[in-house]
Amino acid sequence: MKKIAATLLWLFLLSVLTNTKSHAQQKEVKDEVIYHVFQRSFYDSNGDSHGDLNGLKEKLNYLQNLGVTSILMTPLYESVYYHNYYAIDFKKIDPKYGTLADYLNLVKEVHKRGMKIYMDMETQYVTEDHLWWRDSFGNPGSAYSNYILYDDSAQLKPSSIVFNLTELLGYDGTTRKITTVNLNNKEVQNYNLQLFKYWLDPNGDGNFDDGVDGFRLDHMMDDLDNKGILINLFKTFWVPLLTNLKSVNPHIKFMAEQADWLSYGIDYLKQGGVDAVFAFRIQQAVRTLDKKKIEAFADTTFSNTPKGKEQIMFIENHDIPRFATVVKENPGKLRVGAAINLLIGGIPSIYYGQEIGMLGNAQFGKYGKIITDANEIPSREAFEWYKEINGRGMAFWYKGTGPWWDESNVKPNDGISFEEQEQDKRSLWNFYKSLLVLRKRNHALINGDYMSFPNSNSQVISFIRASEDGHALVVVNLSDQAQHVRLNFSSVNKQLVVNQLENLFGGMKGNSVNENEITLQLKNYDVQVFKF
Incomplete structure (x- = not known):
């Protein structure tokens, strides 16, 4: 019977x-668990208080012990901003992170362990420090005049970016003007192709052991910033770019951060050429702990996801308040969030520090009416390795720089650290680890x-x-x-x-x-x- x-x-x-x-994960995705790391805040290997590539390499054992199989980094390229969006040079690694050799050593070590590594890219904007701006500003005869958008023929009024911003104040007082790249320009399109190809295979030998396994496409849009200027970008820019890159390496994966966080991202999967999107609606529902909302958004998300495409499950990322802050550190709610994040479907993504219940309340306007990148520092603080505040590798790059430091959530002896939780079988860290072990042992929870x-x-x-x-x-x-x-x-x-x-x-x-x-x-x- x-x-x-x-x-x-x-x-x-x-x-x-x-x-x-209903959406089925592909067999080739074997127990993929992404660790979304804000590397400047993760682990400092050389004592300058900035998390770096060698520090990330040192902590690969930690990630594998937790159950992570893939690493998603925030941008590496040179920028005046601590988060490395808005580039000075897309091909140059921020010196605070290390050298190109450090990067290549990290990638090869990741691959030796059977893990994957993803790079975050946003090539839609540049600052006034970028060559394209410097050469073309006020110079209509520049070879780069059509690389960025100007609102006037004299090229003295570069177009604004998202939210109509023309400049951004950095946490350290640095202010830079920012403008939009002309993605319809053929030279820009070719530049992007060559740039992405470079990170696929840095030494160009056709062996991808030194290349990334995929890209996160930040702020991807079909009509950039809804201005009606750069339109139909899925067809004219993104699909040709991604198709060409897949002809180089068919196994490369693209995940889109849909600019509209209230969307399900289905158009990105069907028309934008990407392999995965972020499940924002499920993330938003989980924070309410409302059964009807979670079920409704999960049903809609999975039932509409095309076969062969993926939803990336998350409850935290670098742009929003941390889950532990939202649920006011409630231990039970932290476990419920972990369980839904890791077990409901798709590919789970864990934001660094989420697994130990780190706190942080990123919000626009937190530090004044002027838009500043300091507003997000509370959700991007140093990973808490130790019971006490100080210790080798603590990445306090923002120490003593403003109220975000004075109001820091990183405090000693509060139970929120890897050292305090590793040996405690009842800790949140061990709860995450146990769920990831459960997942790994049961294919239904993966595929x-x-x-x-x-x-x-x-x-x-x-x-x-x-x-x-x-x-x-x-x-x-x-x-x-x-x-x-x-x-x-x-x-x-x-x-x-x-x-x-x-x-x-x-x-x-x-x-x-x-x-x-x-x-x-x-x-x-x-x-x-x-x-x-």
């Missing part, structure tokens, strides 16, 4: 999933299709991950109270019979199973995972 029930359940799930638009599963409790979310390799049920209590929940399989398929479950994660006390219904007792913020 048990074997028959298990067979019926698998046939049911297989029939449902093959007859819906399985997402399908929401109804239950009797408005405070409990439940969903199934099903693949050819198996299927798992994930049940999460979103509330601070213990909950009793029933999952009736006959409400989904009257012919379905269930009488056997294997517990993979979480307690089984008080749980029961009959022919078509599972009854679970959940502690507050409980996470339980089962294998059929």
